[in-house]
Amino acid sequence: MLKAVILIGGPQKGTRFRPLSLDVPKPLFPIVGRPIIQHHIESCTAMKDVKEILIIGYYPPAQMSHFISDMQNLYEINIRYLQEFTALGTAGGMYHFRDQIRAGNPSAFFILNGDVCADFPLQELYHFHKSRGPDALISIMSTEATKQQSLHYGCLVLDKHTGVVNHYVEKPSSFVASFINCGVYVCTTDVFPMMATIFHSKQQDFAGFNNGSGKDQGHIQWEQEILTPLAGTGKLFALPVTKWWSQIKTAGSAIYANRHYLALYRATRPECLANNDLKSMNGSVSCTVYPDVFIHPSASVHPDAIIGPNVSIGAGCTIGAGVRIRESIILDNAVINDHTLVLHSIIGRGSVVGAWARVEGTPSDPDPNKPFAKMDNLPLFNSDGRLNPSITIIGCCVTVPAEKILLNSIVLPHKELNRSFKNEIIL
Numbered sequence: 001m002l003k004a005v006i007l008i009g010g011p012q013k014g015t016r017f018r019p020l021s022l023d024v025p026k027p028l029f030p031i032v033g034r035p036i037i038q039h040h041i042e043s044c045t046a047m048k049d050v051k052e053i054l055i056i057g058y059y060p061p062a063q064m065s066h067f068i069s070d071m072q073n074l075y076e077i078n079i080r081y082l083q084e085f086t087a088l089g090t091a092g093g094m095y096h097f098r099d100q101i102r103a104g105n106p107s108a109f110f111i112l113n114g115d116v117c118a119d120f121p122l123q124e125l126y127h128f129h130k131s132r133g134p135d136a137l138i139s140i141m142s143t144e145a146t147k148q149q150s151l152h153y154g155c156l157v158l159d160k161h162t163g164v165v166n167h168y169v170e171k172p173s174s175f176v177a178s179f180i181n182c183g184v185y186v187c188t189t190d191v192f193p194m195m196a197t198i199f200h201s202k203q204q205d206f207a208g209f210n211n212g213s214g215k216d217q218g219h220i221q222w223e224q225e226i227l228t229p230l231a232g233t234g235k236l237f238a239l240p241v242t243k244w245w246s247q248i249k250t251a252g253s254a255i256y257a258n259r260h261y262l263a264l265y266r267a268t269r270p271e272c273l274a275n276n277d278l279k280s281m282n283g284s285v286s287c288t289v290y291p292d293v294f295i296h297p298s299a300s301v302h303p304d305a306i307i308g309p310n311v312s313i314g315a316g317c318t319i320g321a322g323v324r325i326r327e328s329i330i331l332d333n334a335v336i337n338d339h340t341l342v343l344h345s346i347i348g349r350g351s352v353v354g355a356w357a358r359v360e361g362t363p364s365d366p367d368p369n370k371p372f373a374k375m376d377n378l379p380l381f382n383s384d385g386r387l388n389p390s391i392t393i394i395g396c397c398v399t400v401p402a403e404k405i406l407l408n409s410i411v412l413p414h415k416e417l418n419r420s421f422k423n424e425i426i427l
């Protein structure tokens, strides 16, 4: 029997994802109409030996309960949310809930960072791990990155023949290796005694209520405190994969993830996507579609609209005549009025964009000319203090008047705009 743990952090994480995470926890932000971590859950449930999925984070349970019950009903396996009382780090939560993870004696469990997206090769990773022999404690999914980009990830020096990790450095300050940690692992429950040693050594250092770091005594960092010391012991392995993988840190990476999940759905479940033969899943839409496009069955799209490629339209949206949408995500109940153009943008829940408007952003895709390039999750501002051009994001319940242009801008929720904006954050 196998289990899976999905690490989702809490409200203080995911700051680069604002304003999209202001009205919905980032792990529940929809991509191709499904919350980010539903894609993780789907990959786990595709493995028949996975009997339980534990989602660990420190969001208030009320924000997760609806999603969890939906998932339980949909996938008919045990899915639970376990709330950390405070941020316990990437391993502290797993140690805190070790009894729940070990219950039923799973032969191994997967760990998936909730902020990555991929065609998760869980079966392949598990087979790889099992074939490394009884000493294998953890196997990491790895991919290659450019020399410069590798510095933003956990870097591993590995023996390409055996997959043994000889050296691991988390976000090194200078180049170590181009193989990076994808934040997806399989490991055995023998990792818990190691966590226990770390946990107890911290309790011995305990001097009063505050250990000086501002972190709880139970805070354990998976990467620095588990992976780093395990490297070179013959117990840590990595499986390099070449399939698509990306982090979801910024709103721009959501557009990139949307494109890739749409392509994955085209290959694995094309019936979920809109196409010109099927028009849409509810059959009532007859607009022109350039694949890949997802249109929620409850959305109303005018026959004269042209949608795609790489567009997701959420539940209850209304898309008017002559509207053109490309490379964008339109969230639930948004209204795009007639003849408006939406490019490289995310339109928030319940927002209304007037007729003949233009909402346009700049993509931040990986450089196609650089082998192994990943997305650059650029900060909002560059070194001159100016906004880096990126996709345009309209927060929830915003009104954009007719005939206005919104270019490379970010609009916070509940704003009523009255003019055009270019390269601005509208607070």
Ligand SMILES: Nc1nc2c(ncn2[C@@H]2O[C@H](COP(=O)(O)OP(=O)(O)O[C@H]3O[C@H](CO)[C@@H](O)[C@H](O)[C@@H]3O)[C@@H](O)[C@H]2O)c(=O)[nH]1
Residues within 6 Å of the ligand: 007, 008, 009, 010, 013, 056, 057, 058, 084, 086, 087, 088, 089, 090, 093, 113, 114, 115, 116, 152, 153, 154, 155, 170, 171, 180, 181, 182, 183, 223, 247
């Ligand atoms: N439950 C819980 N989850 C947490 C906590 N802190 C972080 N997480 C979750 O753990 C994941 C990774 O945490 P980050 O702290 O955001 O790390 P990172 O910068 O994304 O780097 C990690 O992922 C990279 C791949 O995306 C790796 O390359 C890198 O080595 C590292 O594992 C995220 O899904 C985050 O929500 C915590 O205190 N509690």
